[in-house]
Amino acid sequence: MTSSVQVYNLSQNVQEDDLQHLQLFTEYGRLALEEIYEKPFQTLMFLIRDWSYPYEHPYGLDGGKSFLEKRLQVKQNQHEELQNVRKHIHSCFSNIGCFLLPHPGLKVATNPNFDGRLTDIDDDFKTELVNLVPILLSPKNLVEKEIGGSKVTCRDLVQYFKAYMKIYQGEELPHPKSMLQATAEANNLAAVAGAKDIYNKGMEQVCGGDKPYMAPDQLEHGHANLRQVAVKHFRSVKKMGGEDFCRCYQEQLEAELDEAFTNFIKHNDGKNIFYAARTPATLFAVMFAMYVASLVTGFLGINTVAMVCNLIMGVALAALCLWAYVKYSGEFREVGSFIDQVAETLWEQVGDPGVEVGGGRNACGTCLDQTIMHVLFLFCLGSFTHSFFYTSHLPFNVYLLFFCSLSLFSFLPPHSLPFSFCLTPCPPPAYSFTESVCSQTLSPVLFLIYLDVTECDSPKHLFSLSNQNFLISPKCGSLSAFVSLVEP
Numbered sequence: 001m002t003s004s005v006q007v008y009n010l011s012q013n014v015q016e017d018d019l020q021h022l023q024l025f026t027e028y029g030r031l032a033l034e035e036i037y038e039k040p041f042q043t044l045m046f047l048i049r050d051w052s053y054p055y056e057h058p059y060g061l062d063g064g065k066s067f068l069e070k071r072l073q074v075k076q077n078q079h080e081e082l083q084n085v086r087k088h089i090h091s092c093f094s095n096i097g098c099f100l101l102p103h104p105g106l107k108v109a110t111n112p113n114f115d116g117r118l119t120d121i122d123d124d125f126k127t128e129l130v131n132l133v134p135i136l137l138s139p140k141n142l143v144e145k146e147i148g149g150s151k152v153t154c155r156d157l158v159q160y161f162k163a164y165m166k167i168y169q170g171e172e173l174p175h176p177k178s179m180l181q182a183t184a185e186a187n188n189l190a191a192v193a194g195a196k197d198i199y200n201k202g203m204e205q206v207c208g209g210d211k212p213y214m215a216p217d218q219l220e221h222g223h224a225n226l227r228q229v230a231v232k233h234f235r236s237v238k239k240m241g242g243e244d245f246c247r248c249y250q251e252q253l254e255a256e257l258d259e260a261f262t263n264f265i266k267h268n269d270g271k272n273i274f275y276a277a278r279t280p281a282t283l284f285a286v287m288f289a290m291y292v293a294s295l296v297t298g299f300l301g302i303n304t305v306a307m308v309c310n311l312i313m314g315v316a317l318a319a320l321c322l323w324a325y326v327k328y329s330g331e332f333r334e335v336g337s338f339i340d341q342v343a344e345t346l347w348e349q350v351g352d353p354g355v356e357v358g359g360g361r362n363a364c365g366t367c368l369d370q371t372i373m374h375v376l377f378l379f380c381l382g383s384f385t386h387s388f389f390y391t392s393h394l395p396f397n398v399y400l401l402f403f404c405s406l407s408l409f410s411f412l413p414p415h416s417l418p419f420s421f422c423l424t425p426c427p428p429p430a431y432s433f434t435e436s437v438c439s440q441t442l443s444p445v446l447f448l449i450y451l452d453v454t455e456c457d458s459p460k461h462l463f464s465l466s467n468q469n470f471l472i473s474p475k476c477g478s479l480s481a482f483v484s485l486v487e488p
Helices: 016-036 061-071 080-092 106-110 123-137 154-167 176-207 216-236 243-269 278-299 303-329 333-350 367-392 396-410 444-454 477-484
Strands: 005-011 041-049 093-100 421-425 440-442 462-465 468-474
Touching (some): 080 093, 093 123, 154 176, 176 216, 216 243, 303 333
Parallel strands (some): 005 041, 041 093
Antiparallel strands (some): 421 468, 462 468
């Protein structure tokens, strides 16, 4: 089942019982032939040793060919069983040959101390042996193994070995149908392995270890293309078992490709410096939030809550130090993975889901962008409140309370506030402004900071942010009154 050439070694002649013994072997091929409509085996070589009639059929391949044609000839006066045996042999093998080998000599047959020395072997045997070996083992004469009309690779051969080992584990000879099913299973598994290899090699070229970080949409696009190529390759490979049998393995291939894509996503995310810094950024944000909360609650006299905030801040600091040690030393990786999972959960639960623009998700409305925006806001808020209270000569406690209140106020979602505004991209001043489309809704506290940083004179002042011109336009009448409170 796994060899391309079958050598049937016989002594002196081919008897009828030898052909009948071969019938059991051809029975497997006959049953397989009913379903795949092809000859299941490739080459059969009759090797007849100790040939004693060189005067009728000479030694070697030519003499064996003439002898075999005569022996396997189907005649009308033959018994039906003998005719069936000969027909089965021709129907199960693509090529059939015969080689007549002389006797090695009396010194070999009668000497109990024969140790394989060539000097003890007859010259005729050595001459014909030199002719036989190249016929079987010469590189130009080697026959590639084929099953179901498709050539078998080394990877495929391993799958066939595994399938045949399962059915031969019992004490009884397996049924021919079981062998056919095992062959079809191994054939489909080999096609799955080949398709996966094409996908993995393609993805390595797209986002391999030596490739830089790739945008998620581009990575998904590459996955879709390579997945389609892999499935197409699986369908193009000649397989056994029928359409329904092969469909199960195609579904298995698609599931394994999706699982492999998940691993490629994780590998690609590991190259993103912001993704790698997500855990420390989250822990630092927790410490900062707990620090601010402890200051506020301590100022208000709620000491129990302040102690809890300090405890959480200490736990976050310890987790940050432990995470840094795990990344540096490579030890306690399970603990590091747990910290990453907790940070990932906090990041996904607390972070904004993003802003919808035109029915789709704004790429700038990610958790990372929102975090950066809040950090910049707190920095600007500190500058604004410091300038305001420095000129007003108010106590430091009032300054701290006002700063913390605005800090917490800025993290509220815009739709929960009685007023908000649109941050709208505008054309450069050289072009006429015709229409504005709201791209992101922010809280009015951020609007205050933008007014303070850009020194706007009116709520419709053009200013630049990240090399992009923007127009601030109020959404409701209460905003103008709110803006007038902070105008210089």
